[in-house]
Amino acid sequence: MTVRFASLGSGSKGNSTLVDDGESCLLVDLGFSVKETVHRLARLGKKPVDITAILVTHEHGDHIHGVAPFARKFDIPVYLTHGTYQPKSMGQLPVMNLINCHRVFECGSFEVTPVAVPHDAKEPCQYVLRSSGATVGILTDLGHITDHVKSSYSNCDALLLECNHDLEMLEQGPYPAPLKRRVGGDYGHLNNHQAAALLDAVDLQQLDHLVISHISEQNNQPALAQAVVEDRLSAWSGNLQLADQQSGIDWVVVK
Ligand SMILES: [Zn+2]
Ligand SMILES: [Zn+2]
Known part of the structure; x- marks a missing residue:
């Protein structure tokens, strides 16, 4: 089976990643309206009926x-932690699977490891997805890199990694002070250098694809993020891409 992934869009206005092995097609997150999602799925040759589950x-x-x-x-069935389910705003889900973020589970033909x-x-929690010998890691929305994160993402064939902000741009930028503290804090988002530091813990021999993700439009520039990441990857010859808000990324075949 061929394992591949794509992004419908990535950034503070909406995120969604597709991971597909030919038998199951999983959506990780869905920050777009129904209409917009249908449109973005069509760009990738997918219809709503093709989606096996949403994590x-x-x-x-x-x-x-x-x-x-x-x-x-x-x-479509939804998988999420107890704390993530918001009964007031989400209402009834057709099939709701409450997950334990320290327990591996099966979803369609994928083995899914949630990572707190x-x-x-x-x-x-974020997710590492495995099928047919391919491992795809999705890692955004975290304020710092823990040992648990390092070990969970050390053996990926493909990694979508948050490079949210440049520290200097955040400090000089338009956000009010409390929001700056939140974004740059230990429970906010990874800056470019924090993201790059994770790569020291990753087996670069195994990593074939790296996607810079969740880039802030206000507090970062794609070229800045790319330069910081590339600095850590001088001996690496894999495929580096950036996922943006509007286009995401097209299908990338992992294995
Ligand atoms: Zn986010
Ligand atoms: Zn968030």
Whole structure:
């Protein structure tokens, strides 16, 4: 089976990643409206009926906005932690699977490892997905790199990694002081250098694809993020891409 992934869009206005092995097609997060999601899926040759399940990382709007409406409209199961489920705003889900963020589970033909991360949400986790010998890691929305994160993401073939902000741009930028503290804090988002530091813990021999993700439009520049990351990858010859808000990224074949 061929394992591949794509992004419908990445950034503070909406996130969603597709991981597909030919048998199951999983959506990780859905921060877009139903209409926008259908449109973005079509760009990648997918229809709502092709989606096996939606995995949710946490309850922030850029990850959850479209989850409940899309799941209801197309009768798609949703996987999320107890703390991430928001009964008031999400309402009834057609099939809700509450997960333990320290326990591996099966979802369609994928083995999914949730990874608890430090972020200012109720019970956030990120995901490592495995199928047919391919490992895809998704890692955004965390304020710092823990040992647990390092070991969980050390053996990926593909990694979508948050490079949210440049520290100097955040400090000089337009955000009010409390928001600057939140974004740059231990439970906020990874800056470019923190993201690059994670790469020291990763087996670069195994890593074939790295996607710079969740780039802030206000507090970062794609070229800045790329330069910082590339600095750590001088001996690496894999495929480096940036996922943006509007286009995400096209399909990338892992194995
Ligand atoms: Zn986010
Ligand atoms: Zn978040």
